[in-house]
Amino acid sequence: MAINQTIFIEKSVGKNGINQELDVNTIKKQLNAQMPSSHRKLIISGICDSDTIDTIIDFQKTVLGFHRPDGRIDPNGKTLRALNDSASQVKWANSPVHVNEQWSGDSSKWPQTKKLQSLNPAFRIKVQNVLDALAQRGFQPKIFFGWRSVAVQQELFAKGRTKVRFSFHNAQKPDGTPNAYAADIIDKRWGWNQEAKDNGFWSALGEAAKKQGLVWGGDWTSFKDVAHIQGRQNSELANTKKESGL
Known part of the structure; x- marks a missing residue:
């Protein structure tokens, strides 16, 4: 049209x-x-x-x-x-980005479009391809977390839900605009419940992510994170934090 x-x-x-x-x-x-x-x-x-x-x-x-x-x-x-x-x-x-206003609030509850916007542009394209591939297989993929604040990261660390105080989810541009290199993807019907595994969602997510050259947290042995995909290797985390001005 x-x-x-x-x-x-x-x-x-x-x-x-x-x-x-x-x-x-x-x-x-x-x-x-x-x-x-x-x-x-x-x-x-x-x-x-x-x-x-x-x-x-x-x-x-x-x-x-x-x-x-x-x-x-x-x-x-x-x-x-x-x-x-x-x-x-x-x-x-070309709408102006008001960082403090636009990116405030609970980022897990942002609309899907906003979560996609919070990702690094090159990574965003690959995440979109992952979502499309999963949808074509009959799943109902949904980004749970794209970018999230360092404050939220600290809360998750304190609860034992992450092993790092800074993650690729927290990446941002020097002006504070979100520029995340990580996304947590679930099927909106099952979340993290057993049904997701039973219906093959996690394995399908890992397969789709790796086809895009992404890292899948389900491959990690020390701390499996089956919903997590990222666009950089863990060895690049320190440099990403430096780039973020954090």
């Missing part, structure tokens, strides 16, 4: 919307055409899932400046008009 093509919907799409299949696909295609390259493309399935709602909210916040986005697109509404404006693509892609 061309970016400057005007679209129409019969009923509302998004959170608490009517979500007719044709309308949902129309909106997804237009969002895919408008979204920045760092965002994960929406699957054209006719279903308004959480990723779709998260993307609508991101568009409303970034392009329209909504302080309380409702995550819904109505026929002839302001969000739909903005989606039909080709200038929105540039505004979305």
Whole structure:
């Protein structure tokens, strides 16, 4: 679908919307055409899932400046008009990053699009390929942690859930913008429960990650971390911390 093509919907799409299949696909295609390259493309399935709602909210916040986005697109509404404006693509892609505001809060609860944005660009592409490969095999992959703060890392260390006080999850640019080289990926149906192993999710994750040249925590012998993938070797951790200005 061309970016400057005007679209129409019969009923509302998004959170608490009517979500007719044709309308949902129309909106997804237009969002895919408008979204920045760092965002994960929406699957054209006719279903308004959480990723779709998260993307609508991101568009409303970034392009329209909504302080309380409702995550819904109505026929002839302001969000739909903005989606039909080709200038929105540039505004979305070039929106200013307010580090302290944009990257605050519990990063495990960020939308999937934001978690992807928190990753190092080269690593992000490989993570997206991993997610796509798992989805093609019938799994429902979800990033649980992309970037996370050093403060959260210290909490996890104190609880014995990690062996390091600084991890590739904590990597950032000198200005504090997240630039993580690690991601924890789960199947949204099972999390870390036994079903994930029984249904072959962890092994599939490891296989997909290694095809992208990534490190899989499930291969570690001293501290297995089956949900964890990273784009750098452990020997590079100290240098990554230095690059992060930490």
